[in-house]
Amino acid sequence: MTKFLYFAWVRERIGTQSEELDIPASVTTVRELLTWLAGRGDAYANALSDMETLRVALDQTHVETDAPIAGSREIAIFPPMTGG
């Protein structure tokens, strides 16, 4: 099981802040992961439709969409940051 965290409008559209999911073995990169998640239902599809805009962190480190997800315990998906 891998812990998923969602923030800001990604969290609101998916409808939960965090969940534990089993990732299929065929899913190896961040891009594949987003595609797989988007197929889980309308809420996911709506939250993840603009993949180029989304940001992903693996174990609290920013990564690009071609990064491998192997071994990640915590995967966070969120919009571009707007702090400060």
Next chain:
Amino acid sequence: MSDKRIRIAIQTEPFDIQAEINFLSKDQRDVGAVVTFTGICRQDNSLQALELEHYPGMAENELHLIVEEAFSKWPLQGAVVVHRVGKLEVSEHIVLVATASSHRHAAFDSANFIMDYLKSKAPFWKKEHPQKGSAGNWVDAKESDQKILGRWRAKTAN
């Protein structure tokens, strides 16, 4: 001489700018300059309040990484970053960045650097509330904030 003083905090309560300046300068005999930047919730169109969300753990880590990078680029004796989260009304203080150095240029430049990187790298998100009790709108990230990072990379390449 002086020791290296770093303080990173994410909190709901207001911060005390004078206390942070004292933290950076008290008994630090070679500190000659402290620069502070304060980000404030400003009234914009019909905005009444902001709501700040963050990624606990990663937000603190990213702020530490940004501050360490500033230390590697400028001769600093100390740095403070305090970012508030939760609901903030117009005129409330959102973020404080303070840097201490022997001379003003390093303090000014590093505070500017930390603030620019914080905007694009630290996992915080702002939601605008036009009226009390409304659902609110998430603030869109500015492309210009990303471009600024490229400028820093070119300027401070070492």
